[in-house]
Amino acid sequence: MGKVEQSFVEPMRKMDLNQAKMNVPKRFKQFQLKMELLFLQKGLALLIIGFLLGRAFILTNLTPFALPFFAAVYLARRDKTPHVFLGLLAGAMTISLANVIYIFASGVVFLFIFRTFIERHKNEVKVLPYYVLSITFLGKLTFVYLQQGKALSTYHVALIGMEAGLACILTFIFLQSIPLIAFHKRKKVLKTEEVISIIILLASVMTGTIGWSVYNLSIEHILSRYLVILFAFAGGAAVGSTVGVVTGIIFSLANVGNLYQISLLAFSGLLGGLLKEGKRTGVAFGLLLATLLIGLYGEGNTPLLQTMYESGSAILLLLLTPFSLINKLAKYIPGTPEYAQDQQQYLKKVRDITVNRVEQFSSVFKALSNSFSQTEQKFVPEENREFDYFLSNVTEKTCQTCFKKEQCWVNQFHTTYDLMKEIMHDLDENDHVLSQKYGRKLEQHCNRANKVKLAMLHELSFFQANQKLKKQVKESRKLVAEQLLGVSEVMGDFAKEIQRERENHHKQEEEIFEMLQDFGIDIEQVEIFSLEKGGVDIEMTIPFCEGLGESEKLIAPLLSDILGETIIVQKEVCAEYSNGYCYVTFSSAKAFAVETGVAHAAKGGGIISGDSYATIELGAGKFAIAISDGMGNGERAHHESNETLLLLKKILKSGIEEQVAIKSVNSILSLRTTDEIFSTLDLAVIDLQHAKMKCMKICSTPSFIKRGTKVIKVEAGNLPMGILQDFDIEVVSKQLKAGDVLIMMSDGIFEGPNHVENHEIWMKRKIRQMETNEPQEIADLIMEEVIRGRSGYIDDDMTIIVARIDHNTPKWSTIPISKRKALIS
Template sequence: MDRTITIKNKRFKTNHLKLSKMFDSKTFIFMIIGFLLSRSILIDGIAPLGLAFFLYICKVDKYRVPVYIAVLAGTLLSFNEITIIAKYVVCLTLILILSRKIKEITAIMKLSLVGVFIILPSSIICVCITNPSVYNFIIAGIESIIVFTSAFIFAYGVKFLISNQNKMAIKTEEIISISLLTTFSIMGVGQMAVLGISLRAVLATIFILISAIVGGASIGSSCGVIIGLAFIINNAVSAIYMGIYAFAGLIGGAFNKVNRYLCILGYVLSWIIIFAYTSGLESNINSIRDILIGAAIVSILPKSLFSRIESTIKINLNASQSVNDYIMRTKNLTNSKLENMQRAYNELANTFEKIRQKDEIINQNDMAELIDMIYTDECTSCSMKKVCWEVRFNKTYTLIYDMIQNLEEGQLSTEAIPEEFKKSCMNPEQIMKIANYYYKIFALNYDWSMKFEEGRKLIADQIRNISKSIKGLSEDIENSAVLDLVKEKNILEELERHNIIVNKINYLTKGKDEFKITIDKNTCANGGLCDEKLIGIISDYLGEQLSAQKYGCNIYKDTCKIVLTKAEKYTATTQAVSLSRDGHVLCGDNYTYMEIDNGQYMMAICDGMGKGKRAYDESSTTIDILEKMIEARIDNEIVIKTINNMLLLSNSDEIFSTLDLGIIDLKQGRLETVKMGACSTYIKRANNDVDFISSSSLPVGILSDIKLDRHNYKLNDGDYIIMVSDGIIDAGKNNDIGENWLIYFLKNLNTYDPKEMIDKIVDRALELQLDKIEDDMTVMVTKVNKIK
């Protein structure tokens, strides 16, 4: 019993699923269109539009039966003559029977001809039965022409509505087709009224207004013409109404860039003005009432509906959505490839890490090989070979094995040879020498093996860093800039209104609140910069404070470029100086400071080991890599690990450098420091207090496993960030003043110019060393100011 019930429930669910797949939102839309089109009577009772619509719909299995039922119901409820209704029922049924063959027809022209071959014989037979007059035969011919034309036009609209999600933009013929489908569907409402209100007039108003709001004046007036023409064909109004509908659609659509309420107001006022100057307002009060009701309905429709219609039919003339769709597909494709690369590099790093070396100089396999070498070198020529290695093999092997085990603690001496082995072997000292010799070879191989293993670990770590960089790049692309063509167009128009002509504008949005505007223009005739004027105009339009970066803006170039971004709250200016030890031309200290993308500012000092050219090469290479990787927006941890691995792998000698990195967030006014064996960083506040950031980390290039020493500090207006190399600090430490001498010196320093501050620090350091530079010295001072 229970089993039977379960089977029935399963069948019920299966049928329910089939129904849900057949009856989706598009199915109901096509059924409503088919029902109304079949009720739309044109001239002398002919109503072939439902037939023409069903002709293309029957090609799709999903919609064939539901739309057939809807068109059949509309035909039966059209209150037409019985013979005409019977004719259309026969034609519809014939199309349904031939639908399998019709489905194979791909050309729209051939499909339209099939409609003619079905309707024309049926119409001729119907005329012959009822009233075989010349006029009726002409009407039959006209009906077949209407079927041919309607089937041809409707096919574009139906095809678009079925698969519009894959369309980049709507075509003109598709716009016309959808407009005609909608218009004649409205005509199918007929004389239906609610409390005297004409549903046809209300729906016509709604259709024209939505078209005008979404598509503008051109689409609004075109839909007005189509509605007016359909009304004339349907004998609903006089010919003058086609012009009124077109005029009202034109005026309403002219305001679509402002807001929809002005569109509605323009449409309603157009009708009132025309009525006032023609037949009068009193005689058209019912028509005005219907128009006002339709306008009121459009005014309360949600804004999301218009956006959905616009995105569905893709009628937006600026093609922004199409471009963004293309960008998103490109980003997704790129991200997919980057993710595959990231996984491949991760797997490669894992492979390197899995390769393990032996944990001891001589393992079990090496022991057998070493004993075999001893036997080959010494025992093969011995007269006791047969006794030792054949008669007493196990005992001989065990004695040599026990002796070799003592080699793990170092060289084997004569005293370390077991007494039993001395009694059994004729040349124990020679065996000892050979064992010591081969042990040294095994130890040397073990040392190289350990170095190779360390190198593999470094390479694996670097490959993993590359994998992380690729992952970061993928995430950056995912959240990267997207073109906003609407804002580009509006900014261009805004600049033109202020008589500023530019060659090109790019507006890129980054994340939620970030954006970047790049403007290419001809250089000003007088060589002056116009960035302030541009900032003022665009800031007023966007409602945001902007800052500008200028490229190539001088009188010697024809074009220049200005990049506008959200204004930063702080600015940073840096001064730096380096002095080399003992008068060397090349200084072992290197420094850099630069503005990074996304409102950040970087300062760094690197102190290479030693002095002269070698120290200079080490520090300059480190700074070069740091600049390029930071500018590429690679994470700080990956950058420093890469530099560390490079120094470890670059030479067999020990090479290391101290690294002092500071990054200022100019939007939030925060300083992040990363120190690797570097001296303290000092922050001199506006009230003369001095904060210092110290570190106990080792320099880069010493250990393969490093841990970053990060600190984060809040900056205020007028703060000074002082970064120094150890040559400055050691000036006091080596002269019994201590390494904190700079803190007290900065507290008592009464100057607010970075260059003057550097000079005083260097002069004091030289004074402490009696004007002798004992180590390379570098001082970098960065002043932070808040933008007023």
């Protein structure tokens, strides 16, 4: 039983221990939140700062800190002004009664004057320092005059002017730093000026500790060194040395004997920041080393052993400082890894919120699309109901007053109902003409046959108009559903693109930089955005290249060899002067390239052709070729075919799938007009990465692929654009190879010479006999052959587009690099 109990007790003890470990950070966080509430929101921090600034002085007897701090707090945290005023008076009490009187009087005068004239100023912040300057100068002048009881010397006036000037500058500084320490919610981003302002405020506060000591160790020395190594550990060498210089200058102004502290603090901040990789031990070693060196060779009056004890006390304070507080401080200092990580997390949060919103919009559009597409089922059971309404209108005018009503609609209901339905369908199919068969049936069954027939003809026109309107509404709903679905898919893809984080490529950037430098190419900066296969995106800053094409001829071939794929210059902005920089963007070249040639002619040699064509480069590495033939010839046909291609081009470039795009264009064309104006469409979309082609032919002529001596026919059957609102698109997929020639044409070319009976065989033979593979030459030769076969007369609009698919070979070949490193993981 003992072992069994132990087996149960031991896990329970471990669970309690883990629970206790989890509660420690939670309790510490609660304690931290309580301290923040007490010091920041309750104003205890401002009270302590006010006490220390009330007894702070510089140059023996100048006290420029009290009134600027009081004025800044009055403007930033007016509710905490009484606490600060009491703290300033309490601090001044530790020095002399005269200081208490001066601070009290200057505070009261400031409140009276500032509150009297505040309404005259639009911006209180801008005028506040000048109020402090004036009140300090006049108040100190009056106070010193009353103290001495005689006229003041030039020295005293200059000293008072210096104190007033410092008070004005300190007001500017305190206005920036107080909101950062007095509010619970602070800004995420601090400017360098704001960081310096906080340092000046903290150093000024520490001057209030001058004269304090514990076991003969100076409190101001311990706190100043602690402040320096704290910022050096959080922000690095630059921040540490800056804090050391600023703190040392303020301490030296307060006490000339502390002049050597500038060297000690600045050197400590520099060494501590350089050794911050060694954590707190490295920073502590930096402070001890700086203290030892300055103590041995400096001019300070403090014994070396005492100075080392003071530095040791500062190190002890650093060791007792929670790491979370140091990490939190580092987040506010620009240039630190913690700051960059915090900004990255903020950007990630913004990106996730954006992605969530885009996905929500995508789901909304998808739901709307489903809602519109489900309406089709609701129209099917309404057919009988519509006929019943139609029949009730007919019988109301004919059968209601007939003496045989009961015999027809009670005794022979089904027979009468079926006959009426058959007659209605017969009239509908025969263009309102009743066939003899149903005419005899109606006369045999009804004694008012002519009256029923006329009533049905009258009601049928309304019935047909109603049905046509409902059909248009139905097709409009379907168009909206398809468009909404397409938009939903595009927004979904966009959300995925946003969600992809930019990877950190510092190592790869250094490797590329070193390789290019070793090769003798001077590079200023390399920035990698993507190293994905087929989607490389690199930006470089290079010195003035004098327009010699260095990027295209040297750097792109080198990058091609380094990355193992063809890299080309996507964009280049060259400097206009010799000392400037060129900015170049490099990207992956597509595996295949398309070269096109076009031949075009209007009927009878006219200017305006009913055919339109377009070659479209889509953003997703695709190339589209389209030919549209409007019905007939002339301006109206040209407008129709051109409008078809314009709509198709815009929809395709938005990222919507090709089939949805074609259906959308067809629905728009069919719904916007009642005229019988239709157009054909021949569309080929080529994937430039894999050379896969998708063809969609809407009542267009066949296309041909020339592969050596072999000619492959590509065809599909669909009705013209706009003739039906609903049709299925047949997609033909073909795998192309390098060297293949795609020939697309309108019916004016395909029908060939007049004497040809089999147009397909004639066209294949002509294409096979071509000795050239140049797209433009093939287009011109076929056009010339067709026109000659028609005795030089152009019977119809003619358009032919020839495209050759080739491997994408860069102009400049790659340059092999020895010791090549793999950059793509």
